[in-house]
Amino acid sequence: MKTTSKRQKVGLLLAGFYSALNVVGVLFPPPEGQVGPPIGILIVDCGLGLVGLVAVIITWRTGNRAALRVAAGAIIIMTLTALPAFFVDVPAVIKLLAGVAVLLTIAAVVLMFSPGRRSTPVLD
Numbered sequence: 001m002k003t004t005s006k007r008q009k010v011g012l013l014l015a016g017f018y019s020a021l022n023v024v025g026v027l028f029p030p031p032e033g034q035v036g037p038p039i040g041i042l043i044v045d046c047g048l049g050l051v052g053l054v055a056v057i058i059t060w061r062t063g064n065r066a067a068l069r070v071a072a073g074a075i076i077i078m079t080l081t082a083l084p085a086f087f088v089d090v091p092a093v094i095k096l097l098a099g100v101a102v103l104l105t106i107a108a109v110v111l112m113f114s115p116g117r118r119s120t121p122v123l124d
Contacts, residue, residue, distance in 0.1 A: 011114070012068075014111065015056050016053060018049075026046040037081070052071050078105075085097075
């Protein structure tokens with residue numbers, strides 16, 4: 001069992017928040033005739049969000065490195081499903097949300113894998 005640093009906990013909180021948003025995202029599909037992700041992508045993201053949430057909880061409680069990697073993988077794949085928004089004709093708000101998702105994912109992964117502080121011996 002390895003303890004998690006404060007930076008890793010912040011990263012886990014960001015990953016948990018992003019995963020939770022994707023879990024509830026399936027409940028709010030775009031209205032008929034509106035631009036948005038297809039229902040299939042929403043369902044995949046919901047499943048990945050559940051996997052991410054479970055992995056974040058396991059990592060938070062036990063410090064399990066494998067669960068940390070699963071959480072990171074889940075949010076990375078969720079973000080990859082949002083990338084097509086940059087290449088199709090969609091409103092700027094959707095592109096902005098996709099950009100925020102990319103930045104949130106980068107910040108979460110960097111923080112989750114940041115090393116903890118190591119104590120250095122003082123030599124007199």
